[in-house]
Every structure is written in C-alpha cells, then in structure tokens.
Amino acid sequence: MLQATPLTDGWILRHESAALPAAVPGCVHTDLLAAGVIPDPFVGLGETEVAWVGRRDWTYETDLDAASAHTAYEQTDLVFDGLDTVAEISLDGRPLGRVRNMHRSYRFDVTGLSGRLSVRFASAYAEAEAVRGRLGERPAAYAEPYQYLRKMACSFGWDWGPTLVTAGIWRPVRLEHWSTARIARVRPLVTVEQGTGRVELAIDVERTRVEAPLTVEATVDGVRARAEIDGTSGAVRLEVPDVRLWWPRGYGEQPLYDVELTLLHGEDALDVWRRRIGFRTVALDRRADADGTGFTLVVNGERLFARGVNWIPDDVFPSRVTRERYRTRLRQAAAAGVDLVRIWGGGIYESEDFYDACDELGLLVWQDFPFACAAYPEEQPLRGEVEAEARENVVRLMPHPSLVLWNGNNENLWGFRDWGWEPRLAGDSWGEGYYLGVLPRVVAELDPTRPYTAGSPWSGSWDRHPNDPAHGTHHSWEVWNREDYAEYRADVPRFVAEFGWQAPPAYATLRRALPGEELAADSPGMLHHQKAEDGNGKLRRGLERHFAFPEGDFDRWHYLTQVNQARAVAAGIEHWRSHWPVCAGTVVWQLNDCWPVTSWAAIDGDGREKPLYHELRRLYADRLLTLQGRELAVVNQAAEAWAGAVRLRRMSVEGAVVEEASVDFAAGRRAVDRVAVPKELEPVGPKEFLVADADGLRAVHFPAPDREVPYPRPEFEVVLVPGGISVTARTLVRDLLLQADRLHPDARADRGLVTLLPGEEVTIGVSGWETPDAAAARSALYCMEPAR
Template identity: 70%
Template sequence: MKDVTQLHEGWSLRHEDALLPARVPGCVHTDLLAAQAIPDPFIGHNESEIAWVGRQAWSYVTELHHDSEHERTDLVFEGLDTAAEVRLADQSLGTTRNMHRVHRFDVTGRTGPLEVRFASAYDEADRVRALTAERPNAYPEPFQYIRKMACSFGWDWGPTVVTAGMWRPVRLEHWSTARLAEVRPLVSVDGSTGRVELRVRTERTANGAGRRLTLRAAVAGAEAEVAFEGDDAVLRLDVAEPALWWPRGYGQQPLYDLDMTLLDERGDRLDARTHRIGFRTVEIDRSADAHGTGFTFVVNGVRIFVRGANWIPDDVLPSRVTPERYRKRLAQAVEANIDLIRVWGGGLYEDDAFYDVCDELGLMVWQDFLFACAAYPEEQPLRGEVEAEARDNVVRLMPHASLVLWNGNNENLWGFRDWDWEQPLAGNSWGEGYYLGLLPRIVAELDPTRPYTAGSPWSGSWDHHPNDPRHGTHHSWEVWNRQDYAEYRADVPRFCAEFGWQAPPALATLRRALPGELLAPDSPGMLHHQKAVDGNVKLNRGIECHFGLPEGDFDRWHYLAQVVQARAVAAGVEHWRASWPVCAGTVVWQLNDCWPVSSWAAVDGDGRLKPLHHELRRVYADRLLTLVPTGDGPVLALDNQSGSDWRTTIVLRRLNAEGTVLHEASLELAAAPRTVTRRAVPGPLLPGEGSSSEFLVADADGLRAVHFPVADKDFDYPVPEYDVRLDAVAGADVVDIVITARTLVRDLLLQADRLGPDAVADRGLVTLLPGEETRITVRGWTDPDMRAARDALFNVGGV
C-alpha cells in the first residue's frame, strides 16, 4: 500500500545570508512576519514598506531523507507560488510557473539538500510579457502574464502583497507497481437511480508495466470491480433511490462515501481513495423568451432564484486560511441566507476544505476559471499552463456536489467590447480562445455533468452586448460608479452576477488597523485602506444624496456609509426578487474581505459583520415582504421562495412623522411556493407625492417594509427619543439591550464592536414606531454598561 510522509518540518528561508525558520505550508511574508523581519502589511501604511518582498528572489532549504522499500518515491508539491526551480543535491529536478497546479518529481533513491528557489513574480511576468507582447488590463500590474492569484498584485479592495513560497502541503509518496493518478466520478441521477461512472487512470512503475490491475469501488451499498485495460478503467455503479443533495433551503445535503481501491493480481492493495459525493442534477436554463435570454439554475428539476454572494480569497496571504476559517466564513454566509457562493476569477481554486464545507451546508458553488479584468495572451508558455491548470482543477473539484457551474472568466468578454482593448491589441490574442474554445472543451471532456458559461457577464453569444441585462448574466456597476442605488430599479436583468455598494469596516477593525490615527473619512490611513478609484468620492456622493454629509463627525459618517450600503443592496435585491422569474438570481459583491479595508464586503477583514450582513439575512430570507417603488407608487410584493404556500394578512398603515395613523387597511394575500405576488397599494394608503411628513408601513408575520416618499434629508424626522435597559442572561456571556421607542426611530443600529472588540449583536438596522420595542442580544460584552450601550446606538434621525 502507498505510504505518505508530510514534509512540513525542518524548512528554512534564506534571508540576507541568514536562515530563518520557515513554516510549510506558508509563504515568504508569513515567515518574515514570524521572524519580526517585516511589519504587518495590514497595519497603517506598512503595505508600502514591505513592497520589496515581492520583487526579490527567495530560497527555501531543507535536508531530504527517506528510506523506503517501495519501488518509487515522488516529491509532491500541492502548490508552489509561483516561478520556481526545485533542486536536490544541487541538481535540478525541474521548474514550475503556476501557483494553481500540483507538481510531482521522481526522487527515488535520491537524498540530500533540497532547495526550492523562487524567482520574483514580477521578473517572471516581465519575461513572459517580453515573449507575448503587451496586453491591456484594468490595473497597472502584470498579473495576466503569470499563473498566480491575480489579486496578489492589488485590486480595488485589496493590497499589493506579492507572495512567494510553498503555500500548500508538501509530501513524499512511496509506492510500488501502480498508483491512482486520476479519479473522475461522473455522478448523475436517472429517475430514481443514482449513477456513478468512475473513470480512473493509473501511473505504473517499470515493474508494474503489463501487470493485471483491478479497481474495486463501493458507494451507498453498491459495489463493483473492473480490470484495467492498459492504464485506464471505467467502472459503473448504480444506487437505488439515493437521497438527493439539495441547495440549502430546498432539502437536505446527504453525502455518500465513494471508496476506491486499486489491487494487483494477488489482490494486494496498492492505493486507495475516498471521495464524498452527492446525487443531484444541475442545469442552466438559457432558453429565449419574450424578455430575452434566461439564465436560471435548475437543480433536481426545481427552478431556483439564486441568493448569492461573490467570494474573494479570505486573506491576501492565502496559506493562513485554515479549514476552521473557511467554516466560520461560510457559516456566516449561511446565516445571511445565502445559497450560492461565486468563487471569483481573480483569486484561487480554493482548498478542498472550502468545497467540503459547501457540500455540507448546501451552498452551491459557481467556480470561475482564473481570469479577471485583463486581456490574457494565448501563446506559450501560458497556453500549456492554462490547459494543465484547468485539467488539474476540474478533476480535483468535480467530486463535490456543491459545485454547480464552471465559468470561463470575470469581465474579460465585456472588457474586450467596452474597455478600449481592441485597438491596443492590434489583432493579438486576448483570451477569447480560452473562454470559447479550450475551457469548454476541457469541461465537456472531463466533467460533462455540469454546465459551463464562457464568462460573467456574458449574453450567450456575440449577437448581443456581453453585459446586456436582457440576456444571460449581468454586472451592474453604473450604480455605485456613477448612479444612485435607486437606478437598480431601472431594469430587470435576467441574472445579476455582480452588484454592490461600499462601506467602511467596523470601527474596532479600523482602530486595530490604524492605531493612534485620528479617524476621518480622508485621514491618511483611511485613504490608504481605500483602494477603489475615487472610492471616497463615491461613498460621499451616496451619503450626500440621501442624508447630506455630516461635517467633522466621523462616527456619524461611518454609520451613514454603512446604512447606505445596506439600503443600496436591499434596493437591488428587493426589486429583482419581486421580478422573479424574469430575474433568476442576484450575487452580491462581495461576502468577505482579505484585509482591513473600505469595500463592498458584508463581512469585514477582521471577520466582523457589517449592517449589510444583517440586511442580506432579511432580503435573502425565504419569505420577503417589500414595498417596491415604481413610477406609479410603491407596489406591495409578497416573495415566497419557500416550499410551502404563504397566506397572510398584511397590515398597511399610512402614518405621519409623529407616528399618528392616518389610514389603515388589511389585505389578505397569498403566494404559492417559489412565486411572487404583487399588488398595487390602495390609493388612500399612499403618502402624498413628495410629502416630507408621511410614510407607509406594511407588516405581516413579523416582517416589515417601509416606504418614505422623499430622501431622508428632506423628511421631517422628529428628534428621536427612546428608552434603553439592559437584561443580563443569568450564567451566560449574553446581554439583551432592550430599546423602547417614544418617537419614530429610523434604521436604529447597535454597533456592538463599540462595546468591546469581541462583542457581536444579533440584529442590524431596525425601524421602530412610537411605543414599539426591540431586543438586541449581545454576546462577548464583558463589562455591560448603560452609557456604553447608548453611545453605541445610532439612527438616521440623530444620535
């Protein structure tokens, strides 16, 4: 049987003619940080001070000893970042130039000093650029010339921290006769029968050539075996009536162990592998209809309105992201009622632990191939690397039931059409051959059980503009970049795969990242941790449009920026959900951050929840009550994405600013499963057009929607008055803050991190009418204090 030895101990990093202890998996930055040789790039302006690290060559060294009775020993690197030469006993084993591949070297019978020499990623990119010629991109960094995590080179939410090192595990594999080199389980459902077509390729030693090999497999009580023909075998297993894997909210997520064993002619075990699989079907309905061209996920025959979020690498130093951190962050996605995670194309094919958690939690995964916001050369040496990388990762990830879509790229088809690329390209390749040729062929060959789309956004063909909202997937960035969030309601995209609004991170996150700084929207550290072009200008424009800019009051600016972010995303989701089934999904940009920064994230770089996270929980819930503004007044929408009927009584009230009910009515409405019911608001309940003193409230089953006919800055809010009390929970680190309103209190928010850096609240923005009470549960507040509670409460009408 194959033996495996992990090689994580005993490594050193050469630095200034000295050897520093090195941790594997890891990278140069993590080792320099551990040795206190560089400052933390996340703090202050340190990112700029450590830029030299990414422009230097580095070496890792250890002593390789192994003694095995097996015929073959392989040195396996699961991830080398990025341009490297591997040397053993001062002889070259080979070179690498791709962060996203596994590299394997035969070291049978060889020992001695082992060195991995990493070139600067900039030097490698410059070398390739000289071979392929210049290509345009969206950022002034050369990320399209090297198969490396693009956002290492900075993005409009990320720092420039260009890494190098052994970022995934290193091991020795000792084996004889043959090993399992490639395992591809094609999982499908035919009626009530689950089918697994297992395609396996072996690698043999010289002694194993021509010997009889057998593959034995079992799953869910079904067993079979097959003899190899040459190096390949195909084995089929039928499972009677397997329980189906469903996205969260649609059913359970049963997973089955698929056990595989490679046997020699004597029946001795040579190698074994286990994958967890789930039985389900998935397709994308891209049918043409009266509205254009659809893009609807269909899982197990059920049409789904996707409630998604985009995922970026959770740390710009990705070796620091542990399985526990994946689970925490993805659990936060589930808490926000997210059912799909799009793994964005400027990042990574994440670790298997990421997809394992998605399998368990029912989070569908949309996986981009790693191309983003640039024209990519299709010549060598990149083309061969792209194909090998795609093959490696399709095979690695295809066992996961959560994986529902392969996507060719992020924004490059759109970029070619709209970002003035054609003239500077002058006919040179730019990636189209990957997205419309190479990648769909690889997916069709290796993983035909899943759909593929050429890009996001993409209208399905060049017959339509790549970002036409009427066809396929759409990215909505005119809003935020140039327009107010009310413009989300100007159209109904078939599937909105990116949209979002910025806000600063939690105050405790800012204080940790900017120690000692007098915080202001334009203070030096705030501007350094704002990477978007004109980011603060756009933030301020959004605040000004609705509230007016607070002068000299950072705390209020910070609060209002977070309110606008939550309201903006809610405006888009509410409008597009109410337009189901024409619109079949929203994927908000973005779930997470890779460092402390003002960004579009719902969870900030220290893992703290912004108000947006709580708002996503509301607007992504199975049942959503909304008042959607239209040109003819607000429309009541009962959105039922649950699997059961929703019949309810909706209480509608027109009130004045003082909370007096001017008109009230009840409506009996029903929405069948996975449907939306829309109803015009009766005339007597409509606030006067342009009224600064009237508003509308709809309540049903504990859900609330509000409609104000004017911007907050034009509404005559009363001076907010409310009572606060603290209710401690005996024997627990929990305190309930109970707020009772004596006036209208709009978008009340408790910023829990002001109570303590580890304090967490269970609620976000809430609007209270006079006499109403809300209870906010706080965990991790070690020293409850009434005054501190009041100081941590904000609302749009005042503090």
C-alpha cells in the same frame, strides 16, 4: 500500500546571506512577519513598507534524509500541492524541474535520492515582465502585470486589496512511497435517474511494472463493484438504488455518500482514493423568451432564484486560511440566507476544505476559472499552463455536489468590447480562445454533468452587447460608480452576477488596523485602506443624494455610510426578487474581505459583520415584503404557498396613523404576488411614510430622501436583558444600529438596522460583552436624527 510522509518540518527561508525559520505551507511574507523582519502589512501603512518583498528572489530549503530515500518501496515521489509561483526545484544540486503555475500541483521522481532540497522562487514581477516582453503588452484594468503568469491575480492588488506579491510553498508538500502502481487520477461522473444513483469512476494509474495485473474495487453505500485496469486506465461503474437527493440549503437536505476506490494487485491493496459525493442533477436554462435570454439554475428539476454572494480569497495570504476559518465564513453566509457562492476569477481554486463546507451547508458553488479584468495572451508558455491547470482542477473538484457551474472568466468579454481593448490589441490574442475554446472543451470532455458559461457578464453571443441585462448574466456597476442606487429599479436583468456598494469596516477593525490614528474619512490610514478609484468621492456623492453630509464627524460618517450600503443593496435585491422568474438571481459583490479595508464586503477583513450582513438575512429570507412604488411585492421562495392579509399604515413621522387598511395577498410556492397599494395609503410629502406588516415581516417606504425628512429627535429606553439589551422606542426611531464592537472588540450583535415605531420594542442579543452596562450600550446605539 502507498505511504505518504508530510514534509512540514525543518524548512528555512534564504535570501542572500540571511536564513530564518520557515513554515510550510506558508509564504515569504508570513515567514518574514513571524521572524519580525517586516511590519504587519495590514496595519497602518505597512503595505508600502514591504513592497520590496515581491521584487526579490527567495529560496526554501530542507533536508531529505537517507531513510526517506532508501525504502522498501520501488518509487518515491516528491509531491507539491501548490507552489507560488515560478520556481526551480533541486535536490543536492540536481535539478528536478521548473514550475510556473500557482494553480497546479507537481510531482517529481526522487527514488533513491537524498540531501538538501531547494525550492528557489523567482520574483513574480520578473517572470511576468519577461513574458510581457516576449508576447507584447496587453490591456488590463490595473497597471500591475498579473495577466502574464498563472498566479492569483489579486496578489498584485485590486480595488479592495493590497499589493502584496507573494511567493512560497503555499499548499502541502510530501513524499509518496509506492510499489507496482499508484492511482494517478480518478474522474467521478455522478448522475441520478428515477431515484437510482450512478457513479462512474474513470481511473488512470502510474506503474513501475507494466506486466502486473491490476484491478480496482469501489464501494458506495454498501454497493460494491470491481473492474480490471487495462494498461494505465480503466473504469468501474456502480448503481445505488433509492438514493437521497442532495439539495441547496432551503430546498431540502444535503445527504453525502462516501466513495472508496482501492487499487489492487491480486489481493494486495496498493493505493486508495476516498471522497464524498452527492446525488443531484443540475442544469442551466438559457432559453430565449419574451424578455430576452434566461439564466436560471435548475437543481433536481427545481428552478431557483439564486441568493448569492461573490467570494474573494479570505486572506491575501491564502495559506493562512484554515479549515475552520472557511467554515466560519461559509456558516456566516448560510446564516444570512445565501444559497450560492461565486468564487471570483481574480482569486484561486479554493482548497477542498472550502468545497467540503459548501457540500455540508448546501451552498451552491459557481466556480470562475482564474481570469479577471485583463487581456490574457494565448501563446506559450501560458496556453499549455491554462489547459493543464483546467484539467487538473476540473477533475479535482468534480466529486463536490455543491459545484454547479463553471465560468470562463470575470469581465474579460465585456472588457474587450467596452473598455477600449479591441483597438489596442490590433488582432493580438486576449483570451477569447480560452473562454470560447479551450475551457468549454475541457469541461465538456471531463465534466459533462455541469454547465459552463463563457464569462460573467456574458449575453451568450457577440451579436449582443456582452453586458446586455436582457440576456444572460449582468454586472451592474453604473450604480455605485456614477448613479444613485435608485437606478437599480430602472431594469430587470435576467441574472445579476455583480452589484454592490461600499462602506468602511467595523469600528474595532479600524482601531486595530490604524492604531493611534485620529480617524477621519480622509485621514492617511483611511485613505490607504481605501483602494477603489475615487472611492471616498463615490461614498460622499452617494451619501449626499440622501443625507446631509456629516462634515468633521467621523462616527456619524461611519454610521451613515454603513446605512447607505445596506440600503443600496436592499434597493437592488428587493426590486429584482420582486421580478422573479424574469430575474433568476442576485450575487452581491461581495461577501468577504482579505484585509481591513473600506469595501463592498458584508463581512470585513477581521470577520466582523457589517449592517449589510444583517440586512442580507432579511433580503435573502424565503419570505420578503417589499414596497415597490405603488405596489407591495410579496415574495415567497418557500416550498409552501403563503397567503394572508398585509396591514398597511400611512404614518406621519410624529407617529400618528394617517390612514390604515388591510389587503389580502396570495403568493404560491416559489412565487411572487404583487398587491396594489390603495391610493389613499400613498404617503404625501417628506413628513409621511408607509409601513406594511404581515406574519412578523415588515417593509417601510419613505418617499423623500432622509435629508428632507423632518425626523423627531429620537427617544428610546435601553435596559439590560439576559444575553443583550432591550430598546423601547418613544418616537419613530429609524435605522437603529447597535455597534457592539464599540462595547468590546469581541462583542457581536445578532441584528443590524431596525426601524421602530412609537411604543415598539426590540431585543438585541449581544455576545462577547464582558461587562454589560446599559449606559455603554446606549452610547453605542446610532439612528437617524433631525437634520443639523
């Protein structure tokens, strides 16, 4: 039986004459940080102090002892699951190979060899600049040369991320000892038809002895099958009766089945492959209709409104992201009502831990191939690397039922048409051959059970604008960059794959990242941890459309920008959900951050939840009330119909009910009902607003911007209750927020923004609060106040 020996101990990192202990898996930055050689690049201006690291060459070394080399096995392989990125590997001075792709694994025959193992990493900058010199300049959204090598693009910085260009053995490395034959690849095709699950396992083997007769035996849920291996390949098929279907969260359960495949020589087991699979069907409905061209995911025959978030690498040093950290972040997503996670193209193919968690939680995965915001050369050495990495990762990720869509790139088709690339390229290659040629061919050949789309955004044809909202996927960035979030309501895209609004991270996150700094919107550390072009200017203009700008009051600025972020995203989701099934999904930019930064994230770089996160829990719930102009939209994504009466109240800001009515509604399963608001219920002027209540859900509509609303001075009482606090309003209290991390860095509140009418009470659960105190809690409560 194949024996694997992890190589985790005894590594050192060398640079010139210096040597220090190294952690594998890891990277140069984390090793230098552990040794105290560099400051924490996440703290203060530390990022700029470590910029030199990415410009240097680095070498990792360890010893392979003779015992590892001289075994009873016929062959020993040195296996790297991930090398970042350009490296030469040698053993006792003997070259084993040269690699240039972070997104691939590598295997070297080291049978009978021992001695000093050396992995010498060249600077990613040097490699990228050399490729650029050979192939010519290509345009990109950023100046760094990330499109010239197969490496995590956001290592080179993004409009939410630091420039920390890594190098290192970022995924596990091991020795594999084997005899006769080993399993080189298993490609599982999992389908289901009329309750019967079918599993076809296509197997490739590597042999030391060509003549040895080989068989494979596979089992799934007690079903067993055997097949012979002809040469170096074969296939085994199993049928599993009465399978339970795997469903996205909110639509059903997530049963998973263990698959085991054993490679045999006679009755001797040589190697074993084990995975978990789920039985489900997935399709993408892209048919033309009266509204354009659809983009609707269909799982097990059920058409979905996708409640999505965009995912970026959870740490700029991805080797630090553990299995439990993945699960924590993805549980947060599921708890917010999310059912789809898009892995964005400037990052990586994530580890098995990510997809395992999504399988268990019922989170659908949209997987971008790693191309983002740049023209990518299609010549060698890149073209071969692109196909090799695609082939490896498509097969690696095929077992996961959560994976439902392959996407060719992020914004590159749009960039070619709209960002001035076409004339600059003057006919040079830019990636179209990947997105419309290589990648769909690889997916069709290897993974025909899943749909592929050429890019996001993509209208499906060059006959239309790539970002046409009426066709396919749409990215809505005029809002935030140039327009108010009210403009989300100007159209109904078929599928909104990116949109969002910025806000700073939690206060405790800022205090940790900027120790000793007197915080201000434009203080040095705050500006350094704001990577978007004119980010603070856009934050300010976005605030000024709705609020009086709080000059010189950081705490108020911090609160209002977080409120504005939640309101902006709500404006989009409420509008688009109310237009299901024309609009079939929203994917918020973004769920998470890779460091402490002002960004579009709902969860900040320290894992703290912004008010936006809690707002997503309301927006992505199965049932949602939203006031859209003169209509109330009753959105029901539940499996059961929803009918009842909504209580409508036209109120004054002083708390008086001006007019009241009850209106019946009936929303079918997975459907929307639109109810007209009686004219006498429409609020008049800035002193009035409309409240809609039904079955414990509420929608509130203020017709005027906050700066024009004559809010009363908020009055409320705060008392301690077991596990948190209770707040009772004596006046209208709009957008009340407990910033629990101001009570203690570990404290968390179980809800975000809440609007209370006079006499109403809310209980806010608080965890991680060591010494509860009502006065302290009151000081951490923020809400709308009269204009100053």
